[in-house]
Amino acid sequence: MQQAIAILDSGVGGLTVVKEVMRQLPQEKIIYFGDTARTPYGPRSANEVRLFTKQIVDYLTQFQPKLLVIACNTATAAALDYIRSAVHIPVVGVIHPGARAAVKTTKISIVGVIGTEGTIKSEAYVHALKQLSPHIQVIQLACPSFVPLVEKGLFHTKETKLEIEKSLAPLHKEKMDCLILGCTHYPFLRNTISSVMGNEVSLISSADETAREISTVLYHHDKLATSNAIPIHQFFCSGDSKLFQQIAQEWLGEQIKVSPVVWQVPRII
Amino acid sequence: MQQAIAILDSGVGGLTVVKEVMRQLPQEKIIYFGDTARTPYGPRSANEVRLFTKQIVDYLTQFQPKLLVIACNTATAAALDYIRSAVHIPVVGVIHPGARAAVKTTKISIVGVIGTEGTIKSEAYVHALKQLSPHIQVIQLACPSFVPLVEKGLFHTKETKLEIEKSLAPLHKEKMDCLILGCTHYPFLRNTISSVMGNEVSLISSADETAREISTVLYHHDKLATSNAIPIHQFFCSGDSKLFQQIAQEWLGEQIKVSPVVWQVPRII
Numbered sequence: 001m002q003q004a005i006a007i008l009d010s011g012v013g014g015l016t017v018v019k020e021v022m023r024q025l026p027q028e029k030i031i032y033f034g035d036t037a038r039t040p041y042g043p044r045s046a047n048e049v050r051l052f053t054k055q056i057v058d059y060l061t062q063f064q065p066k067l068l069v070i071a072c073n074t075a076t077a078a079a080l081d082y083i084r085s086a087v088h089i090p091v092v093g094v095i096h097p098g099a100r101a102a103v104k105t106t107k108i109s110i111v112g113v114i115g116t117e118g119t120i121k122s123e124a125y126v127h128a129l130k131q132l133s134p135h136i137q138v139i140q141l142a143c144p145s146f147v148p149l150v151e152k153g154l155f156h157t158k159e160t161k162l163e164i165e166k167s168l169a170p171l172h173k174e175k176m177d178c179l180i181l182g183c184t185h186y187p188f189l190r191n192t193i194s195s196v197m198g199n200e201v202s203l204i205s206s207a208d209e210t211a212r213e214i215s216t217v218l219y220h221h222d223k224l225a226t227s228n229a230i231p232i233h234q235f236f237c238s239g240d241s242k243l244f245q246q247i248a249q250e251w252l253g254e255q256i257k258v259s260p261v262v263w264q265v266p267r268i269i
Numbered sequence: 270m271q272q273a274i275a276i277l278d279s280g281v282g283g284l285t286v287v288k289e290v291m292r293q294l295p296q297e298k299i300i301y302f303g304d305t306a307r308t309p310y311g312p313r314s315a316n317e318v319r320l321f322t323k324q325i326v327d328y329l330t331q332f333q334p335k336l337l338v339i340a341c342n343t344a345t346a347a348a349l350d351y352i353r354s355a356v357h358i359p360v361v362g363v364i365h366p367g368a369r370a371a372v373k374t375t376k377i378s379i380v381g382v383i384g385t386e387g388t389i390k391s392e393a394y395v396h397a398l399k400q401l402s403p404h405i406q407v408i409q410l411a412c413p414s415f416v417p418l419v420e421k422g423l424f425h426t427k428e429t430k431l432e433i434e435k436s437l438a439p440l441h442k443e444k445m446d447c448l449i450l451g452c453t454h455y456p457f458l459r460n461t462i463s464s465v466m467g468n469e470v471s472l473i474s475s476a477d478e479t480a481r482e483i484s485t486v487l488y489h490h491d492k493l494a495t496s497n498a499i500p501i502h503q504f505f506c507s508g509d510s511k512l513f514q515q516i517a518q519e520w521l522g523e524q525i526k527v528s529p530v531v532w533q534v535p536r537i538i
Contacts, residue, residue: 024372026402090489100484103293104477132484133295134497208373215369215401216485220359228403 002227004029004234005214006065008056011039011151011239012247013185014071017094018233019252020211025224028214029231031063036239037263040147041074042116042183049078049118057083059236059261065089066223069214073183073206074116077124090217095119097213098180098206099128103136105178105202110137112171112201114193115182117142125182139174143167143183150185153247156192164192171197178202184210188251236261271496273298273503274483275334277325280308280420280508281516282454283340286363287502288521289480294493298500300332305508306532309416310343311385311452318347318387326352328505328530334358335492338483342452342475343385346393359486364388366482367449367475368397372405374447374471379406381440381470383462384451386411394451408443412436412452419454422516425461433461440466447471453479457520505530 005021007014011034018032033056035041041049053075057068068091070076070083076093084091102111113125120142129136145163154160171179179201181187187205194203218224225231233256237244241260248256274290276283280303287301302325304310310318322344326337337360339345339352345362353360371380382394389411398405414432423429440448448470450456456474463472487493494500502525506513510529517525 020373024369024401026404096488097485100293100481100488103484104289104481131493132293135295212369212373213485215372216366216482217489219365220486220489224400 002029002225002231003066004031004063005067005069006031006060006063007069007071008033008053008060008075009035009072009184010041010074011036012244013147013150013183015248015251016184016187016205016207017069017071017210020208021214022252024211025215027225027227027231029225030233031060031065032233032235033060034237034244036151036237036244038238039151040116041072042118042144042147044118046078046118046122049075050082053079053083054086055263057087061087067092067214067218069210070094071184071210074118077119077122090221092210092213092217094184094206094210095124095182096128097209098182098204099125099132101204101209102129102178102180103132105204106136108175108177109133109135110139110176112139112141112174112176112179113182114141114143114168114179114186116147117144119182125180139171139176141168141170146189147183147185150188153243155188160189161192164189165196168193168196176201178204180204180206182206235259238263271298271494271500272335273300273332274336274338275300275329275332276338276340277302277322277329277344278304278341278453279310279343280305281513282416282419282452284517284520285453285456285474285476286338286340286479289477290483291521293480294484296494296496296500298494299502300329300334301502301504302329303506303513305420305506305513307507308420309385310341311387311413311416313387315347315387315391318344319351322348322352323355324532326356330356336361336483336487338479339363340453340479343387346388346391359490361479361482361486363453363475363479364393364451365397366478367451367473368394368401370473370478371398371447371449372401374473375405377444377446378402378404379408379445381408381410381443381445381448382451383410383412383437383448383455385416386413388451394449408440408445410437410439415458416452416454419457422512424457429458430461433458434465437462437465445470447473449473449475451475504528507532
């Protein structure tokens with residue numbers, strides 16, 4: 001049986017990583033878990049996010065994946081190091097790939113980051129960027145309203161556009177040549193974010209960059225898929241599976257089957 | 270003492286990787302070896318390139334580097350797997366990073382590759398691209414005249430421009446949306462190559478992409494530099510150290526010291 005890449009997110013955001021893995025690594029089998037019953041993770045405490053992430057990782061390890069992807073910036077900020085020490089397979093988060101791409105892209109060493117409150121408050125991007133390049137300047141902005149809009153499937157409404165314009169307004173006075181979409185939900189809103197920010201700001205999708213990092217890590221572990229057979233992906237979610245399926249099919253452009261998962265765990269820290 | 274990244278090339282080409290490592294990972298110390306006495310590697314047999322590469326790796330390992338970079342496409346094509354099995358540190362070649370970037374960049378799944386005769390004949394890019402994405406179409410072209418021009422420091426002459434136009438002419442009838450500069454010497458000629466290929470073809474520098482891959486591999490091995498001290502790099506070359514120093518200082522935009530190395534090894538196989 002082909003070993004899969006396990007990808008988890010607080011909801012549908014990680015599907016942006018799934019879409020890029022399907023495009024950049026079409027031979028790889030994917031097992032996805034969206035914790036739609038407990039989304040959004042952004043306003044939760046780091047401890048709670050860490051607990052939820054560990055529960056999903058425990059669920060996914062039953063499939064014996066070859067690589068684990070924390071496709072949620074909030075969960076990466078709160079739980080990456082913890083999960084890396086808890087499992088015996090490579091773990092890829094979504095923060096370092098975006099940081100690496102930003103360091104490569106910026107010509108003026110000023111980088112913008114938008115994300116959930118949890119991600120911004122953790123300063124995980126600031127740490128990741130400065131670990132690579134200490135003199136880099138980072139401008140952060142939390143956009144707490146974006147994830148709920150995406151989880152409801154409201155990508156192209158007039159209200160969504162107005163909300164994005166309002167949220168990003170503080171960035172207009174800042175000088176930067178690239179902006180990290182520091183939440184895997186944000187590529188759903190990419191076109192509008194791009195038109196608000198203008199052509200001179202390169203948008204960096206942590207989803208696209210993570211797919212590429214997955215490719216690198218699999219290669220260096222000699223774990224890239226060798227079969228030419230078309231992989232059959234599996235999707236799980238903890239909440240409304242019909243809404244999840246609808247959003248996923250629209251985003252991925254293909255039919256998928258979604259298996260609902262009911263958590264039998266207490267909602268405590 | 271800070272552990273260095275060891276970078277080798279047939280000559281000055283790997284300096285394009287050095288420049289990007291200095292930019293993307295300014296805290297990392299670099300030890301560079303350019304085999305300028307035996308450049309170009311392109312027309313040599315794979316066996317000979319493998320022997321030369323191993324000799325340089327043996328020289329560089331005396332410095333106990335934490336990572337080894339084969340910053341030469343010809344040497345990567347001929348010797349990457351061999352060197353990976355021969356040393357106990359991570360080894361990064363320049364072919365897979367470029368291939369990964371191309372798979373991410375192309376929207377029409379048609380990718381061009383230019384390189385030395387050795388690189389093109391090895392089909393290393395074709396294999397790397399198709400390993401990731403089997404349906405991708407690859408258009409290859411050998412440009413044997415480019416490396417000697419760069420090694421002589423002739424980046425911006427009228428003759429160089431004419432030679433580039435003539436060499437790339439066969440690509441004009443081909444459809445592609447990205448072109449891999451599949452030789453670390455080629456970024457020296459990037460502006461002219463770009464003007465010949467036109468705006469619709471994205472150029473992918475294996476040098477830029479390799480610097481990013483180095484960042485990824487160091488991170489996943491917990492080997493990123495932690496010191497904020499400015500690193501002092503070391504440069505060695507086997508040929509004319511004055512010409513090497515002149516080209517290196519022009520390219521890197523800073524003063525460097527070059528130590529000449531005289532090989533005491535037979536030129537056989």
